[in-house]
Amino acid sequence: AQKVTQAQTEISVVEKEDVTLDCVYETRDTTYYLFWYKQPPSGELVFLIRRNSFDEQNEISGRYSWNFQKSTSSFNFTITASQVVDSAVYFCALSENYGQNFVFGPGTRLSVLP
């Protein structure tokens, strides 16, 4: 069975601080896909990144970076120099290779205060 855990329910930081959102997953498949989505107050889930299980390279995109570690089954997301516009709920998700289903974590609500 697949499962995604985001232990941090809510995080508050002051603008320009760095913040890391944790994601731990469980799967029996050797091939799987991990995702991060951002949900601003408007409601739409916005795709941020997809990572395949066979690619453990970390990724950086502007102020965003992702650290994928298979050894600890974690796929953490760091925002550097946070901004108020980063305030949102962030979801980590997992999809196994032989299924159409995507399993989402419970989400982490990030508040960036000015």
Add this chain to the structure above:
Amino acid sequence: DVKVTQSSRYLVKRTGEKVFLECVQDMDHENMFWYRQDPGLGLRLIYFSYDVKMKEKGDIPEGYSVSREKKERFSLILESASTNQTSMYLCASSFEGRLKNTIYFGEGSWLTVV
């Protein structure tokens, strides 16, 4: 850009009414999904479809049905709306290729049943 469009952004319905939530995607995706999102419960899969006229139950199908008569359109039906179906409903779609693709979401439909 992928576009997933949900027909209604906000709806208010009475208990016992039949409710249709429509979703259209423009990327020729095979897979389509309906989720509901509730505070503290995250995203829960109601139904998904991997082809026209095909459907699979998700985690919480009770009280819902779906219809997929055309590839681009996936409808969620509440046969007899109840107050516990007040929620935000999210439609999504994904491509089913040899390499698993990303799931894209619509803007969400906020349903209130009174």
